[in-house]
Amino acid sequence: MAAIEFRDVSFARSPRQRVLDRFSLVVETGDVVALVGRSGAGKSTILKLVNKLLLPDSGRIAVEGQDDWEPIALRRRVGYVLQDVGLFPHMTVAGNVGVVLRLERWEEARAARRIAEVLELVGLQPSEFAARWPDELSGGQRQRVGVARALAVDPPVLLMDEPFGSLDPVTRAELHGEFRRIQSRVGKTVIIVTHDMGEAFALADRIGVIDEGRLVAYDAPATIASSTDPRVRRLLDAMPALDVRRGAKAMAEDDGAGRLRAEGASASLAEARAKE
């Protein structure tokens, strides 16, 4: 069973502004899918359709095989990480991470254990960070808290909207490594939205390229890297070569699968560039 399935989904922001046009996509359970496209291509809309922050004009969206979720119940099974993080400034780190646990009425001791657990998972020492306020964190730390908050109730699906977009390159590379480490432990179904092809190569099992509301390519990174479709090429060419190398290096320090994937991608990319 596919974890998430879009079939012929259309969505318009207004009658004149069509964002998605008969869009279809299947995300398999446990896959990390990166959706790449230019700003305004409709990537964030796709995420918001998954957890019913937006409703489609037509078509069907199923999460875990079910398309008639009650929105509140659905959202508590789908973790969501925003680019601006959206940490609640009036709650401590522990308060932020425990939000959904409180909504789900977890018993306090159990919730406290879980909060410590996910904080450790994202690489933040609970004794040091649990009592801090969001404005006492660096950008990278804030994003880690955002991820911990999304993972707190252990949802099967994780949606990430430009999660690393506002970070400096070094921190971003560091968090890419962290992401792969966490994912190797939790094995979620993840959709990441990004405008940065390099990020997609660094993180995804499959890459979907969105152009003007359509899925124009959807394949393994290596295949995408060698694509000749001009809409894909534009995104590939915009990617600084440096990013790929750094991504590859970070992966090399991490796990073998990542390195292979990244090397494959760089190799295909180099090949593709050579063909031009």
Add this chain to the structure above:
Amino acid sequence: MTTVVQFWLSHRRELAALLSQHVALVTISTLAAVAIAVPLGIFAAKRPRLAAPLTGIANVVQTIPSLAMFGFLLPVPLVGGVGARAALAVLILYGLLPIVRTTIAGLRGIDPAIREAGIAMGMTERQLLRQVELPLALPSIVAGVRVAAVVGVGSATIAAAIGAGGLGEYIYRGLSMVDTTVILAGAIPAALLALLVDAALLWLERALSPRRRGQRRHLAAAVMTTIAAVVVLTSGVGARRSTGSIVIGSKNFTEQVVLGELLAQTIERVGLPVDRRLNLGGTLICDRALMTGDIDAYVEYTGTALTAVFHQPVGKSPTAVYDTVRDLYARSGRTLLPPLGFNNTFAILVRGRDARTLNLRTIDDAVPQARRWRAGFGYEFLERPDGFPGLARTYGLRFADAPHVMDLTLSYRALASGQVDLIAGDATAGLIKGLDLFQLEDNREYFPPYDAAIVARSNTLLKRPEVRAALETLAGRISAADMRAMNYAADVEHRDVRQIVRDFLGKPAM
């Protein structure tokens, strides 16, 4: 300043009572405004089409001068009339705007990403509001509450005009006695209270800001609890009104306050509790309060009752006027008791120096001079048929320009200091002597008799015959000289009204 301190020391119990009334008025009205305005603001913040007209209406309400607002509300059932209830209604109306506005601003100012995070986390609309939106908007809301409370401290001084008490009572009393000390005795604590409220709520606003540490938030919660406790305690004080007490009213000038106090002490001397509603706005407010039962008795003047209350033509014979007025009152459930003994007719006053140098004795003597003069009259005198219009016709009186409208009690000072040259005062005013003013003789007998007499609700007198008996002991007991002496003691010697009345009643009855 030392005289103000002396005044406080000699009036400390009254000061404490007025201060606690003031605090109760402001706290209760502000809390009620919060209870109305915050839900209203929340409702409007989510509906932009509603927010604009709502703040528009609140803006208009805000621009109505508070005295006018009290006037508008007088005839309204439930909230109108005189006393603390009407004052609270007005103060609440004033408190709404700033709180509605800052509630809307606070909610609109929340980072959309934060709101989206809450929704995406599976919060219901209620949970989002309670756990995220309200806590984040709270500092902004408290800022609005701060504005409302500080404005409330100021507006509450005006509440004394409708007998709601508070520090404004000193301000009004001081104005009516033309005594800066008494004005300051009310104005200084009111200003200090405003500063204190401002500082306390500013601190609360900062303590509640989301970027503060937890302890301070606990402290803020402690402060709010304290405020709630104070409210509970003071509201007990404010609401306490012994049932069965007789409510005595008076208009807002010295003689009326003295007479009101005289009625009050007379009733207290026979062992009955009295609720004083002195310093009410004017004749019409007193009359309406008597009709509605907000007060049980006050002292009215026959000529005033005839023209201003019953809109009858001016009469000249004192007994005929008294009989007519008594019958008219009797028809509307009110009883006019026998006259107190003095006639407080209008006195056309000029400076004593002018009277001497120009050799003026009667109003006729002054008519030729008046063309170079400016006149200052109270609003009531200017409007009443037995006031300026008739006077001008009878004597052919003309001034250099249209008479200035000024507060009756301020006009004595205005005359003495040369800002105006002729005023219409009360014949029994103590200031006539104190400021060396001269009363021109009404040689054409224009002014009708103004015999002072107690008017009371017939119901009250029937149910409480001992009240009638007590009040009737005052009949014929106060001569014009007595009245002028008491007014002089209050206005010029600045003696305490209660003491003046105590001294007067101490004299053995005739």
